[in-house]
Amino acid sequence: MTLQELPTPCYVVEEGLIEENLKILRGVAERTGARILLAQKAFSMYALYPLIGRYLSGATASGLYEARLCAEEMAAPLALEGKACENHIFSPAYAEKDFAEILQYCDHLVFNSWNQVKKYGKRAKAAGKCIGLRINPECSTQEGHAIYDPCAPGSRLGVTREEFEKVFMEEREGIMPKGLHKLLDGLHFHTLCEQDSDALEETLEAVEKNFRAYLGNIKWINFGGGHHITRKGYDISRLEKCIRRMQELYGLTVYLEPGEAVALNAGFLVASVLETVYNGKNIAILDTSAACHMPDVLEMPYRPPLESSGEPGEKPFTYRLGGPTCLAGDVIGDYSFDRPLKEGDRLIFGDMAIYSMVKNNTFNGMPLPSIVLRDKTGEYRIWKTFGYGDFKERL
Numbered sequence: 565m566t567l568q569e570l571p572t573p574c575y576v577v578e579e580g581l582i583e584e585n586l587k588i589l590r591g592v593a594e595r596t597g598a599r600i601l602l603a604q605k606a607f608s609m610y611a612l613y614p615l616i617g618r619y620l621s622g623a624t625a626s627g628l629y630e631a632r633l634c635a636e637e638m639a640a641p642l643a644l645e646g647k648a649c650e651n652h653i654f655s656p657a658y659a660e661k662d663f664a665e666i667l668q669y670c671d672h673l674v675f676n677s678w679n680q681v682k683k684y685g686k687r688a689k690a691a692g693k694c695i696g697l698r699i700n701p702e703c704s705t706q707e708g709h710a711i712y713d714p715c716a717p718g719s720r721l722g723v724t725r726e727e728f729e730k731v732f733m734e735e736r737e738g739i740m741p742k743g744l745h746k747l748l749d750g751l752h753f754h755t756l757c758e759q760d761s762d763a764l765e766e767t768l769e770a771v772e773k774n775f776r777a778y779l780g781n782i783k784w785i786n787f788g789g790g791h792h793i794t795r796k797g798y799d800i801s802r803l804e805k806c807i808r809r810m811q812e813l814y815g816l817t818v819y820l821e822p823g824e825a826v827a828l829n830a831g832f833l834v835a836s837v838l839e840t841v842y843n844g845k846n847i848a849i850l851d852t853s854a855a856c857h858m859p860d861v862l863e864m865p866y867r868p869p870l871e872s873s874g875e876p877g878e879k880p881f882t883y884r885l886g887g888p889t890c891l892a893g894d895v896i897g898d899y900s901f902d903r904p905l906k907e908g909d910r911l912i913f914g915d916m917a918i919y920s921m922v923k924n925n926t927f928n929g930m931p932l933p934s935i936v937l938r939d940k941t942g943e944y945r946i947w948k949t950f951g952y953g954d955f956k957e958r959l
């Protein structure tokens with residue numbers, strides 16, 4: 565099957581490109597001894613979990629279902645190869661009804677408040693698990709993207725220094741059980757989004773300033789995700805300096821849990837032109853939707869890269885590209901082309917492996933794009949197709 569023959573719309577994930585990212589990440593792990601996990605929320609195409617698990621130390625989950633997916637699709641196949649796979653989880657609040665099952669799958673559980681440690685910590689420790697607390701270093705290093713900034717004022721993510729230190733007084737006063745804080749094996753922070761290691765360095769300074777007294781009492785620290793390690797120009801040596809600092813000063817095992825960096829620029833969304841219309845400008849309507857198939861284009865927002873296209877006006881024919889839904893704002897962006905677009909033309913949007921198939925939806929009854937795996941020989945294999953049933957069954 566060739567690219568031209570693939571059904572559209574479809575996500576194409578390239579195994580070879582994923583593996584290139586994995587080699588970069590494994591390099592960091594091998595040089596420093598840090599442990600790197602896949603954050604499944606960015607990329608959960610489990611056809612590639614065995615490959616990912618061979619390069620990384622495991623995966624992390626945002627809840628029960630991702631934890632189960634890691635257990636079934638990464639840990640189980642790797643166990644057959646005799647390889648270990650760590651299964652971590654963080655949730656802002658765990659539901660009682662999920663907890664017993666989470667304990668079956670996960671070896672590391674990260675909590676978001678002392679009260680959650682009080683509620684679940686002893687059970688987790690009794691089951692032989694490592695437990696951690698997510699801290700909020702109160703150090704914003706990103707501008708403009710408050711919805712991606714866990715350090716923004718009023719954030720519910722992570723315990724601030726003030727809340728962290730309350731536990732010592734509350735233990736003394738009997739409000740919290742004595743020794744509660746001693747249950748912790750590690751601390752976790754996640755504050756970055758598509759950032760370089762200078763932002764990590766700044767964040768670590770805040771972590772040390774606010775939590776130094778506690779760093780000597782734990783075994784590990786998790787730097788979260790948002791490290792754009794596989795992006796061209798990312799400063800890997802500074803990242804490794806940050807890792808070594810925590811290892812050498814405090815004797816800590818360092819975890820990183822990137823999502824984006826694992827599958828960055830490793831996938832495409834192939835779409836077809838359905839129709840062109842004119843309203844003061846040329847507009848092409850595609851069989852893919854920003855709202856349904858690439859929601860981050862509207863949420864972030866950003867203009868995705870598109871093969872063989874230019875900025876508006878750069879090439880002779882400029883079009884606004886939009887989806888077939890009813891949403892007026894279902895617009896992917898303005899692009900220019902060497903030739904006029906016509907029905908049936910194929911367009912290839914870049915960097916569509918991450919935060920795409922994990923976030924898509926069937927608003928307007930839109931069909932979900934097929935998922936195609938391009939293996940290392942260059943062969944295209946249709947991994948999943950979706951139909952009417954996938955729309956109907958959720959309603």
Ligand SMILES: *Cc1c(COP(=O)(O)O)cnc(C)c1O
Pocket residue numbers: 603605606654754756757758788789790791821822823824825
């Ligand atoms: C989102 C998230 C990640 C992964 O972030 P990326 O930006 O995809 O690298 C890791 N850990 C936690 C707790 C997250 O919420």
